[in-house]
Amino acid sequence: MDNIEIIETEPPGEDRPPSMPPRPVRAWRVAVIANVKGETKLPQDAPADAGAEFDRKETIEAIQAAIESDGHFTKFLSADDNLPFALRDFCPDICFNIAEGIFGDGREAQVPALLEMLRIPYTASRVLANAVGLDKTMTKRIWREQGLPTAAFQEFTSADEPLNPALRFPLFVKPAREGTGMGMDSGAIVSDEEALRRRVAWVVESYQQPALVEEFLSGREFTVAVMGRADAAKFSRRPEWYAADGFHRFPILEVDNASSVTPGIYGYKAKTLHTGEEGVPGFLCPADVEPFLAEKLQSLAIRAHLAVGAVDVSRVDIRLDADGNPRLLEINTLPGLTPGFSDLCVIANAEGTRYQDVILEILDLGASRFGLLLEHGQEAVKPLRVPALMHMLPAMATMMLN
Ligand SMILES: Nc1ncnc2c1ncn2[C@@H]1O[C@H](COP(=O)(O)OP(=O)(O)O)[C@@H](O)[C@H]1O
Ligand SMILES: [Mg+2]
Numbered sequence: 196m197d198n199i200e201i202i203e204t205e206p207p208g209e210d211r212p213p214s215m216p217p218r219p220v221r222a223w224r225v226a227v228i229a230n231v232k233g234e235t236k237l238p239q240d241a242p243a244d245a246g247a248e249f250d251r252k253e254t255i256e257a258i259q260a261a262i263e264s265d266g267h268f269t270k271f272l273s274a275d276d277n278l279p280f281a282l283r284d285f286c287p288d289i290c291f292n293i294a295e296g297i298f299g300d301g302r303e304a305q306v307p308a309l310l311e312m313l314r315i316p317y318t319a320s321r322v323l324a325n326a327v328g329l330d331k332t333m334t335k336r337i338w339r340e341q342g343l344p345t346a347a348f349q350e351f352t353s354a355d356e357p358l359n360p361a362l363r364f365p366l367f368v369k370p371a372r373e374g375t376g377m378g379m380d381s382g383a384i385v386s387d388e389e390a391l392r393r394r395v396a397w398v399v400e401s402y403q404q405p406a407l408v409e410e411f412l413s414g415r416e417f418t419v420a421v422m423g424r425a426d427a428a429k430f431s432r433r434p435e436w437y438a439a440d441g442f443h444r445f446p447i448l449e450v451d452n453a454s455s456v457t458p459g460i461y462g463y464k465a466k467t468l469h470t471g472e473e474g475v476p477g478f479l480c481p482a483d484v485e486p487f488l489a490e491k492l493q494s495l496a497i498r499a500h501l502a503v504g505a506v507d508v509s510r511v512d513i514r515l516d517a518d519g520n521p522r523l524l525e526i527n528t529l530p531g532l533t534p535g536f537s538d539l540c541v542i543a544n545a546e547g548t549r550y551q552d553v554i555l556e557i558l559d560l561g562a563s564r565f566g567l568l569l570e571h572g573q574e575a576v577k578p579l580r581v582p583a584l585m586h587m588l589p590a591m592a593t594m595m596l597n
Contacts, residue, residue, distance in 0.1 A: 414515025
């Protein structure tokens with residue numbers, strides 16, 4: 196932590212918790228916060244695919260290596276009920292948050308909420324967007340209200356609620372608040388009311404949450420990565436990356452479900468297979484789409500991201516209906532970051548962007564929102580002040596005791 200420079204606290208802005216203390220500009224202490232498979236305990240009555248969203252240790256290590264390659268110091272902190280104490284001991288300047296959370300309807304918002312309370316900077320989306328993004332029904336309500344295209348739908352909290360007669364079979368049934376294709380196999384597509392009610396009952400019972408019922412979209416499937424925000428270029432090491440609206444256009448990824456182990460859909464089993472394995476869907480990046488459609492998909496993804504208040508990075512899933520019209524499926528405000536495997540990493544790789552640069556871009560975009568990075572051309576570095584060291588004292592004490 197040589198040459199620590201600090202910048203003056205800026206007044207609270209829209210994307211910044213209030214009363215930020217001064218922070219060092221470089222050589223940050225970065226906590227990588229996640230739920231790791233095998234390390235986070237699950238409730239005994241959890242469904243068979245519970246924990247599918249959790250990360251692998253190797254992913255955490257890859258993120259740490261990427262951040263350390265820029266000269267920072269990192270530590271992995273597990274997103275469980277010990278986190279408040281681990282944060283107090285480590286005293287991070289910023290947290291790289293990819294935690295799925297462990298329980299409840301807003302679990303992806305748990306870590307952001309804690310960090311806001313402790314006034315610790317962190318990357319990517321904040322409390323509300325993470326909670327909304329996890330809830331597919333709520334997300335669709337917001338999109339619909341903003342005039343964005345999404346399949347007609349109805350949420351069921353129990354299997355015997357009256358069915359909206361405007362919905363046309365086949366319908367698709369999924370847990371309203373899961374990810375990684377959980378609860379989705381070919382049985383999710385239902386062609387009559389009896390099958391619909393059976394499937395809704397299974398989802399509600401197994402996942403202890405509402406079932407989202409949508410019209411089945413039979414067309415092509417795409418996933419579109421979104422990165423940036425209006426002022427991204429002011430802080431980025433690659434300002435040329437960002438268009439005038441502040442967003443980077445990644446190539447579009449098409450998921451070809453024809454050969455999928457969950458035929459026609461990108462379900463749980465298909466999502467857990469690796470390239471080369473039997474039943475893995477086809478992935479095409481850049482997707483072979485007309486420039487007009489590509490532009491439409493990208494602009495829809497950005498509008499979908501902004502509508503739910505997502506920040507800096509997300510991935511939006513889109514499918515075409517039978518007439519070829521794009522319909523928004525869901526947004527991932529904490530997109531997977533497993534090197535060479537997660538969609539965002541595959542997409543970045545397809546345009547020649549290294550894993551390390553994706554991670555550092557997310558870190559810098561987050562850091563800049565909390566005043567840890569100076570705008571290009573800004574030189575307002577002030578001498579180190581005592582309060583900048585104050586927040587490190589408990590960590591120094593812990594290090595000395597160990
Ligand atoms: N309404 C729908 N019509 C057709 N396929 C769907 C529909 N909703 C979801 N799917 C299929 O299920 C997959 C997973 O659904 P998604 O809503 O993206 O949830 P997850 O969070 O698990 O990725 C999609 O990638 C798609 O293949
Ligand atoms: Mg999805």
